[in-house]
Amino acid sequence: MTTAVSTSAAPHPRNPPAASITLLGMGAIGTLMAWHWRSQRLFCLSRSQQGCERRIQDQQGANHTLLLPHWDHAPTDWLVITTKAADTLNALRPLQPDLPRINNILLLQNGMGQQQQVAEWLSQFSQAPQLWVGISTEGAYRSSQQQVIWAGCGETCIGRWSEQDRIPAPALPNTRSVSDIHTRMRAKLAINAVINPMTAVLQCRNGELLSNADYSRQMTLLANEIQWLYQQLGWSLDFSLAQRAAEVAQATANNLSSSLQDVLNQRPTELNYITGFLLQQAQKHQLSLPHSEYWLQQLGERSRNE
Numbered sequence: 483m484t485t486a487v488s489t490s491a492a493p494h495p496r497n498p499p500a501a502s503i504t505l506l507g508m509g510a511i512g513t514l515m516a517w518h519w520r521s522q523r524l525f526c527l528s529r530s531q532q533g534c535e536r537r538i539q540d541q542q543g544a545n546h547t548l549l550l551p552h553w554d555h556a557p558t559d560w561l562v563i564t565t566k567a568a569d570t571l572n573a574l575r576p577l578q579p580d581l582p583r584i585n586n587i588l589l590l591q592n593g594m595g596q597q598q599q600v601a602e603w604l605s606q607f608s609q610a611p612q613l614w615v616g617i618s619t620e621g622a623y624r625s626s627q628q629q630v631i632w633a634g635c636g637e638t639c640i641g642r643w644s645e646q647d648r649i650p651a652p653a654l655p656n657t658r659s660v661s662d663i664h665t666r667m668r669a670k671l672a673i674n675a676v677i678n679p680m681t682a683v684l685q686c687r688n689g690e691l692l693s694n695a696d697y698s699r700q701m702t703l704l705a706n707e708i709q710w711l712y713q714q715l716g717w718s719l720d721f722s723l724a725q726r727a728a729e730v731a732q733a734t735a736n737n738l739s740s741s742l743q744d745v746l747n748q749r750p751t752e753l754n755y756i757t758g759f760l761l762q763q764a765q766k767h768q769l770s771l772p773h774s775e776y777w778l779q780q781l782g783e784r785s786r787n788e
């Protein structure tokens with residue numbers, strides 16, 4: 483079954499007024515969120531400065547076409563950024579003249595470092611939007627430039643970037659507004675910092691980190707190192723990272739991590755915003771992370787040799 487959905491349809495009079503959401507980064511997760519938000523007033527910002535047509539295959543295997551007009555620069559409730567972490571500031575900077583017309587910016591990405599960069603950049607402007615950050619356990623991948631496969635159902639949590647500011651999030655459908663987003667982001671970062679660099683270097687599925695005794699031993703060493711770093715930084719992790727990373731690897735045994743997918747597709751990985759970010763934090767406190775450094779270096783070596 484193929485359904486075409488134009489996202490600018492007028493809301494039903496009984497429904498709450500649709501939010502105006504502008505998506506910057508119409509790749510896998512951007513397209514999936516557009517599908518979830520299809521009853522809202524959606525716009526996109528593409529490199530070509532034109533509207534976007536994307537196809538998404540839902541979990542029942544049905545295909546849908548989404549047509550998003552290019553943002554017309556009218557006031558928007560949300561600018562949602564779903565580029566890879568490294569592209570964030572480059573994508574956002576050209577929008578500086580539009581900042582007074584954007585109420586909220588949501589960074590919906592993995593990794594850390596880019597949020598602080600955006601917060602610092604925004605702090606220069608008197609009429610800056612509110613900054614929100616989010617993490618998602620949804621899974622989607624691109625089978626071609628315009629086709630996205632919704633691979634796994636999950637949850638998207640959002641919260642204010644500024645920890646002092648506890649105002650509740652204005653409604654954003656299909657997301658949960660939480661007050662502990664920083665703790666959640668750090669927990670996700672820790673797990674990614676174990677699974678992603680190892681699977682990218684070893685070029686293995688997540689489950690092999692457990693089934694191969696040598697990989698499993700190395701995974702424990704890496705997890706213990708990151709758990710130790712978090713303790714030194716005063717970042718609370720209320721679980722054993724070695725155990726949680728093993729549980730995640732088991733539950734996703736057949737999956738290729740996003741970093742491995744990037745390596746296989748010869749795209750830059752986000753590891754500078756995962757392992758690299760943790761190494762920067764360690765360096766600031768004169769701490770050393772030999773295992774994390776080893777895996778990041780291995781990836782550098784590998785990409786130089788290819």
Ligand SMILES: NC(=O)c1ccc[n+]([C@@H]2O[C@H](COP(=O)([O-])OP(=O)(O)OC[C@H]3O[C@@H](n4cnc5c(N)ncnc54)[C@H](OP(=O)(O)O)[C@@H]3O)[C@@H](O)[C@H]2O)c1
Binds near residue numbers: 527529574621623
């Ligand atoms: N995919 C998932 O299941 C998933 C789940 C949770 C979190 N995440 C996180 O979500 C983020 C995005 O991941 P993804 O898998 O969706 O990546 P992706 O498929 O590569 O999508 C990124 C999109 O951003 C676009 N982009 C980059 N710079 C741009 C610019 N200056 N102007 C306009 N568009 C720009 C890219 O366009 P081009 O194609 O033209 O480069 C691409 O369409 C990452 O941080 C990822 O870790 C992903």
